[in-house]
Amino acid sequence: PLIVASLSTIIFLATKIYTKAFPKFDEINKIVEENVRGIRTVKSYTREEFEDKKFKDKAAEIKQLMTKGEIYGGLTNPVLVCTINISLTLFISLGSLAFIDGIIDIGNFQALISYGINTLTAVMMVAFIAVNIAMSFASGKRVCEVLNEVPTLTNPQNGCETIENGSIEFDDVHFSFRDKRGDKLADEECLKGINLKIASGEVIGIIGGTGSAKSTLVNMIPRFYDPQIGTVKVAGRDVRSYDLVPLRDSVSMVLQKNVLFSGTLRDNMRWGDPQATDAQIDRALAIACASEFVDQLPGRLDYIVDQGGANFSGGQKQRLCIARAILKSPKVLIFDDSTSAVDTKTDKKIRNSLRESIPGVTKIIVAQRISSVADADRVIVMDDGRVVDFDTPSHLFDSSRIFREVCDLQGVKKEELR
Ligand SMILES: Nc1ncnc2c1ncn2[C@@H]1O[C@H](COP(=O)(O)OP(=O)(O)O)[C@@H](O)[C@H]1O
Ligand SMILES: [Mg+2]
Known part of the structure; x- marks a missing residue:
């Protein structure tokens, strides 16, 4: 004892x-x-x-x-x-x-x-x-x-493998983040009842202050988060009914701060499509307006990317990431502040070539600059987790207080809007 x-x-x-x-x-x-x-x-x-x-x-x-x-x-x-x-x-x-x-x-x-x-x-x-x-x-x-950590997202058994088109629908979507320990929902909802209908092939801009939940909203589409209430649909089906792999292949996301990996440029581009030929890669680079600087590189696609893409400028990295996303041949392309580091002129060039080269793809452009969404078909104005306005840019200029304020602040006239 x-x-x-x-x-x-x-x-x-x-x-x-x-x-x-x-x-x-x-x-x-x-x-x-x-x-x-x-x-x-x-x-x-x-x-x-x-x-x-x-x-x-x-x-x-x-x-x-x-x-x-x-x-x-x-x-x-x-x-x-x-x-x-x-x-x-x-x-x-x-x-x-x-x-x-x-x-x-x-x-x-x-x-x-x-x-x-x-x-x-x-x-x-x-x-x-x-x-x-x-x-x-x-x-x-x-x-x-x-x-024992249970993933909150589960891949459905026998999930649907094909995504028919790029239409998107939000049906009364509510979402709260979990607190740091993951066992309780945060007190305040991040998305507070979102209703949206986006047709396949539309170009949609999203404008709103920092913290207004723009990123959270677009993250719901490739199912990085699941809503607690409501449904998000792509091509008319709940995203939770799709297999995650084809869903995320079809909904391609370009972030503000994207990651390139050490290896050749070609290896990096093939993340989008492992079987991509040089011709396909070149086409994607051209659409993303990246050819102009890639052509100057010694060895072009054989050029070695340093760890984290350190040997490219911020704007160049963003364009390479856009090309990588295009190579996935997605149905929906989401740009979350992804042209923030390129100049306004190149930004416009990229948008024009996207519109011309891949017209059928739904494009969602989250931006701080009004000019980035000036030629969008429609623009969503977000404020504090809500969609406060959703219309064509020129209509919003007259009807949306927030949109008008941002235009005035950035010196954008109504004639410049679609
Ligand atoms: N991973 C997270 N965990 C907890 N809260 C988050 C997380 N990501 C974002 N948030 C909160 O959600 C709100 C919306 O963030 P976000 O969607 O990134 O806004 P935006 O992209 O419009 O700047 C913010 O208040 C932010 O603090
Ligand atoms: Mg954001």
């Missing part, structure tokens, strides 16, 4: 400490990753010292916890040896007393002692691994946390 009591206490304390220590490793990894990734930002704000201190503080915290854990672990040894020796003394003295009193004979006395020693050695073995068990238990708990 003595051994069990002392060991349980030690295991309990050690587990508690290790459970606290392991999440700290996550935190320190996060600090390192953020700093390596954002090294330029860290340097330009001369935050090196501060970030260095942040790392050292975390490391010190871990050191303290782990030392404590090891001290408890180290305690097992003396505690055990002590308890075992006390037990042995008890065995022998009580045994001798019983033998003198004639309660047991010499054979039983001998047996008692050897059983005692055997049992105690076995207990000692268990005790030595006990602390390791405590450590494994703490790690195991964290592994299970990751394994």
Whole structure:
């Protein structure tokens, strides 16, 4: 009982400490990753010292916890040896007393002692691994946390494989993000009852302040999020009824900050279509107005892209990503602020060539600049998670207060609008 009591206490304390220590490793990894990734930002704000201190503080915290854990672990040894020796003394003295009193004979006395020693050695073995068990238990708990994480999006069985066309419909869509721990919905809805009908092949602009949920709205179409209430439909069918792979192939998204991978330009373009020929790649590059600078590169498609596309400018990267998205031959093309880094003239050139080269594809253009949506068929005006206006640009100029304000601010006249 003595051994069990002392060991349980030690295991309990050690587990508690290790459970606290392991999440700290996550935190320190996060600090390192953020700093390596954002090294330029860290340097330009001369935050090196501060970030260095942040790392050292975390490391010190871990050191303290782990030392404590090891001290408890180290305690097992003396505690055990002590308890075992006390037990042995008890065995022998009580045994001798019983033998003198004639309660047991010499054979039983001998047996008692050897059983005692055997049992105690076995207990000692268990005790030595006990602390390791405590450590494994703490790690195991964290592994299970990751394994038990249920994805909120599930791919339907026998999902529909073909997306007939690029029409889109939002039917009373409500959406809230989950809070940081993922078990509760945020108090305020992000999308508050969206109703939209977009015909296949239409060019749709989306305008609205930052945080008005423009990105969230377009993210619902390739099913990066599922609404809590309401349905999003593509080609007249609920997006949840499609298999995710064909759905995301047909709904192609270009982000403001896209990622290029290290490798040749050709490899990067083939993310859109692994079988794409050079001719197809060239056509996509031409539509995205990227040929003009790709033609200057030594080796053209064999040109090596550095990690993260570091050897291209922001605007060039955006055009390459547009070309990559076009190669998927999508039914719906979504540009989430994806021409923010190209000049207005090139922006217009890209829109014109998209309109001419792939007229059947529904295009959704999220933008800050009115000029980016001036020639759209219709424009959605978002405010605080709601669609407040949805009409042609020139109608909006007269009817939408927000749209008019943005036009005035950016010096756009009604004649420039479609
Ligand atoms: N992953 C997320 N988790 C929690 N809240 C988010 C997340 N992404 C965006 N939000 C919140 O949703 C709102 C809309 O964001 P977003 O759709 O990115 O706006 P926009 O693209 O119009 O700038 C913001 O208030 C933002 O804080
Ligand atoms: Mg956004």
